[in-house]
Amino acid sequence: MSTMPALVKPEAAPGMSLELRPRPQCGRNDVLIRVEKTGICGTDLHIYQWDEWAKNRTRPPFIVGHEFYGRVEEVGAGVTGFEPGEQVSGEGHIGCGHCYFCRTGQAHICRDVEIIGVDRDGCFARFIRMPESNVWKVRPGIPTDVAAIFDPLGNAMHTVMAQPVAGRTVAVVGAGAIGLLACKIAHSTGALSVMAVEPQARKRALALSMGANSAFDPAEPGWTEAFVRATPERVGVDVVLEISGSPQGIRSAFDIVRPGGEVALLGIPSADVNLNFSKAIIFKGVTVRGINGRLMYETWYQSERFLLEYKPDLAALISHHIRFDKFLDAFALLERGEAVKIILDWEGA
Numbered sequence: 001m002s003t004m005p006a007l008v009k010p011e012a013a014p015g016m017s018l019e020l021r022p023r024p025q026c027g028r029n030d031v032l033i034r035v036e037k038t039g040i041c042g043t044d045l046h047i048y049q050w051d052e053w054a055k056n057r058t059r060p061p062f063i064v065g066h067e068f069y070g071r072v073e074e075v076g077a078g079v080t081g082f083e084p085g086e087q088v089s090g091e092g093h094i095g096c097g098h099c100y101f102c103r104t105g106q107a108h109i110c111r112d113v114e115i116i117g118v119d120r121d122g123c124f125a126r127f128i129r130m131p132e133s134n135v136w137k138v139r140p141g142i143p144t145d146v147a148a149i150f151d152p153l154g155n156a157m158h159t160v161m162a163q164p165v166a167g168r169t170v171a172v173v174g175a176g177a178i179g180l181l182a183c184k185i186a187h188s189t190g191a192l193s194v195m196a197v198e199p200q201a202r203k204r205a206l207a208l209s210m211g212a213n214s215a216f217d218p219a220e221p222g223w224t225e226a227f228v229r230a231t232p233e234r235v236g237v238d239v240v241l242e243i244s245g246s247p248q249g250i251r252s253a254f255d256i257v258r259p260g261g262e263v264a265l266l267g268i269p270s271a272d273v274n275l276n277f278s279k280a281i282i283f284k285g286v287t288v289r290g291i292n293g294r295l296m297y298e299t300w301y302q303s304e305r306f307l308l309e310y311k312p313d314l315a316a317l318i319s320h321h322i323r324f325d326k327f328l329d330a331f332a333l334l335e336r337g338e339a340v341k342i343i344l345d346w347e348g349a
């Protein structure tokens with residue numbers, strides 16, 4: 001049996017290991033992809049550190065990773081839409097295909113969803129096997145670094161597109177990779193102004209270079225009052241995109257949204273969040289939306305058009321390229337908060 005290098009979560013404990021694993025077999029409706037570039041995400045860091053979320057959600061051993069770009073290596077006998085050599089990425093949420101949600105166009109909230117690199121083997125490996133329906137062709141003109149981060153780009157796109165932003169004021173809470181992408185998308189789709197909220201000075205500066213008009217430090221005492229004073233009529237912002245997932249970030253979203261405004265929640269808190277519902281939501285008449293993954297496949301088409309028509313410069317977002325066998329360096333950078341988006345390179349693996 002032929003083998004491949006893979007980054008594995010071997011057991012229920014902190015850490016990951018580089019191992020030789022069997023190369024996946026391509027089933028009838030599968031596409032086997034030779035992975036070239038992968039993005040490391042906050043989710044992977046949770047799995048690496050083995051936090052409460054990872055303990056409750058995952059069952060080692062499994063191959064980690066869900067953000068990738070690669071080329072088709074082999075297709076199953078039933079595959080009609082792909083040929084070897086084509087450039088591809090993929091939707092990592094694999095719906096069951098037959099539950100109520102999958103059958104009503106809501107596969108992103110499938111009851112039995114399997115996420116690559118979480119519930120089944122992921123893409124931090126030389127090869128990944130995906131059902132044909134989840135494979136996404138990468139059009140010419142899209143840089144391969146960007147193709148590797150279609151997944152978080154889609155998270156950002158889904159969050160921004162969940163409510164109108166054109167002609168409105170928009171706050172982005174949390175300026176990691178997804179928050180920065182959300183700044184760029186909100187700016188390019190007609191937001192009147194984009195206000196970033198981020199504790200790290202370096203990321204606030206990046207937000208300003210990626211479409212934010214102003215940036216606030218949530219560590220500053222009284223920043224929410226200053227924020228509200230900076231909005232038209234001093235009533236707060238029309239739309240808040242909460243991407244940090246921190247309890248303070250989530251509470252502050254409701255402090256800075258205007259009465260009658262909208263809050264989209266993408267960031268995932270690791271524990272219950274204490275919130276005064278009557279003050280934060282009910283009397284304020286706020287509309288709250290939970291955002292999960294990407295709409296299949298509306299979000300993917302929106303992301304592709306954004307890349308091809310608007311041609312955003314996203315290079316600043318990718319802070320490091322690191323070879324797969326130096327993954328420990330990559331996680332150390334992430335743990336120290338010194339990276340934005342790290343691309344792990346698998347070429348030559």
Ligand SMILES: [Zn+2]
Binds near residue numbers: 151
């Ligand atoms: Zn991710």
Ligand SMILES: [Zn+2]
Binds near residue numbers: 102107113
């Ligand atoms: Zn389903």
